Amino acid sequence: MMQLDHIHISIAAQQLTGFQAGKVVCCYPVSSALNGLGERSGSGCTPRGEHRVRARIGAGQPLGSVYIGRRPTGEVWTPELAAANPQRDWILTRILWLCGNRPGFNRGGQVDSQRRYIYLHGTGDDQPMCEPLSHGCIRLRNEDMLELFDSTPVGCTVQIDAA
Template sequence: MVMMPPPQAQPRPIPAPQPSPPMAAANHEQGANMGFIAHDLAKRFPAYSADRFLLVDASAQTMQLVENGRVSGEWVVSTALKGVGSRKGSEQTPLGVHRIAQKIGAGAALGTIFKARQNSGRIANILTRPDQDSSEDNVTTRILWLDGLEPGFNKGGSVDSYERYIYIHGTDEEGKLGRPASHGCIRMRNRDVMELFDRVGEDTLVVIAARKP
């Protein structure tokens, strides 16, 4: 079950991915779950295609690309160090359904540092050990800028993901991937975000979910 929206918001929650069942049933269970999510997205957001969407699991620190009900790609990510939440200034990763509003950085070299979504012309030193800290919260290689689709939950007012500059992006702290580490965004390996950038378009739906403890 995903974490529920605040009292003033009433979007119907998307279910989080379930823990892996025994191997013999894993593919069937996963397919059923992804199919349910796709059906729910198609019903609630008919203006967008549910044939291809991204599913971010903030509990497992993974992101999956789902195409026609099947997982066609999976990557390790980092969501926010401070957990999940939508409030401006919280430095948390927002839950719920988003869309890719803008893709930024096509053609930029691996490790390119972006400042305010502009190519700085600098290349980051990619840190690969978990104990290494970057001197900056660098956004590198590619940017997928997210726009919330659930008013009062991740869109509008003080909970607007787009106005909070929530991205999927590359990071120079690759050694921290697989555990919460960001200031709200969804971080990826630089080669992974290059691959993802080429596989999805603007208006692709992005579901961010987390299991309750």
Template structure:
């Protein structure tokens, strides 16, 4: 069974088949630290699952607003924190992180690929666009995820 392990300290995401690592990616977690409070923009820790996969038919670099891809000619959202390419929406399985889905915590692509490997997000787990597309294709909805410090 595939599972995802994210280390905040190492800023790495490891995809495992059972306990054997099969992919290892650099990521960017929150620049605001670790936490589960609504509106905190912190990355939660604990046990999760991939609740929903979004964007599988979109090109690399597609920008999403409220999980809907922008169409050509749509105005670009007034934010620096674009959600791009693919979305793996996480659902918390522990009491302390049960609000994760309501906080809209994703694994997603970013336009800030130069900051991958350092804490720079607003709570989500950012990946390089090519990496999140590959990961998206390798996992299913329901895939277990662990985020630890």
């Protein structure tokens, strides 16, 4: 199985590109934060800069599995479940938990991506891609998240840029 060594996320293009040995091996549409770019805790923004995958969560869970506090609830997302719980921010399928690599910018203090619980994760089928709508995380289609998860090891670098 292919293992990525770098992921680049373009906020302008709302696209994630995966690399192996400098070559593009996958591209997926994403949805970043409705509040735009920023690193501060509580901002609801997507943090910029270089990160790394700190943890991979959800291996073996079903497609559309629901997570709260990084733990599967036993639920599987459906339009009916979403309609019955309109207040929930759906974190689905798998989680790649990010850790900032730049102290004072996206690591430590009030700008710590890990403590802000910034993830790459799946989202409901009713959510549009290529439109900033998240609470800070990077959302992907569930099928895309499953593929990305299977090819992304802990430690993989993730660069998030405005361009």
